[in-house]
């Protein structure tokens with residue numbers, strides 16, 4: 001009996017082992033088959049990877065094309081629309097490139113703009129040259145140095161000396177020498193590199209017969225300064241600081257027709273004028289009268305440009321870094 005049971009048990013054992021063996025290999029495959037399958041899968045995924053790499057490279061090429069188109073769209077010329085000649089003095093300081101990058105990104109959205117950038121330096125710097133070449137904005141790059149005696153020091157109070165005078169004059173010279181008053185229809189706007197400009201302000205100034213004016217935000221110790229307008233005419237000024245100036249407004253608050261510089265060939269900025277008189281003296285030399293002023297920005301009721309200032313960054317840890325580890329930041333890395 002015992003023998004028969006043992007046989008039976010053995011038989012059951014053999015059957016179960018065989019079935020398990022067959023089941024195991026049918027579900028997992030034989031080792032060589034498995035290897036082949038894995039090799040096949042690797043090949044398949046490698047091919048797929050290659051395809052995806054190619055797709056990525058094609059798409060990045062397309063993206064680059066699109067970016068180029070976006071950058072150059074600001075250059076599109078429309079013969080019927082006057083060009084805005086935007087005059088921007090700029091000087092070497094730690095925040096210069098940040099200011100220029102920010103401003104150029106605004107200008108990329110503006111049609112028919114010609115940016116005249118004048119460096120306060122003996123000659124054009126590599127930083128500004130490279131920046132302008134890649135900016136995508138139509139530009140003219142000039143340099144005019146402010147003499148040592150009238151040059152602001154980095155830590156001087158901002159009001160101490162007039163700024164951007166010789167640079168704006170260099171731009172006026174370029175305009176007079178390079179534009180044709182009979183064929184070049186345009187507007188001149190003196191736009192400093194640290195202000196904030198809405199896109200609307202460019203539309204507002206585009207059609208300027210003689211001189212357009214509008215409010216400027218965050219200036220003169222007020223939330224805004226602005227011309228006072230009655231029945232579509234400028235009758236006075238909302239300005240606290242030196243309100244008796246002929247035109248008590250900031251440089252960012254007006255634009256003039258380019259013809260004015262041809263009709264008044266001697267008009268230029270001067271370092272000799274009292275503080276806050278740069279705007280008034282240029283407009284007077286251009287023979288602009290109060291009644292000529294064309295109010296913009298919904299009769300001067302909207303702020304579309306802000307006299308912002310970029311905070312001076314404290315770089316005191318550069319020196320401490322040199323003391324601590326023998327060298328400061330790498331001068332070859334442009335900031």
Ligand code: UGA
Nearest residue numbers: 089090091120152158161162163164167192193194250251
């Ligand atoms: C204010 C007005 O907004 C300016 O239009 C005016 O020229 C200036 O006062 C002045 O009274 O001279 P503010 O913000 O005090 O401007 O001056 P900044 O923005 O520091 O300088 C005006 C422009 O001149 C800027 O585009 C700046 O880059 C340039 N600048 C400044 C130089 O070219 N050289 C310098 O040494 C300093």
Ligand code: MN
Nearest residue numbers: 192194195308
């Ligand atoms: Mn400024």
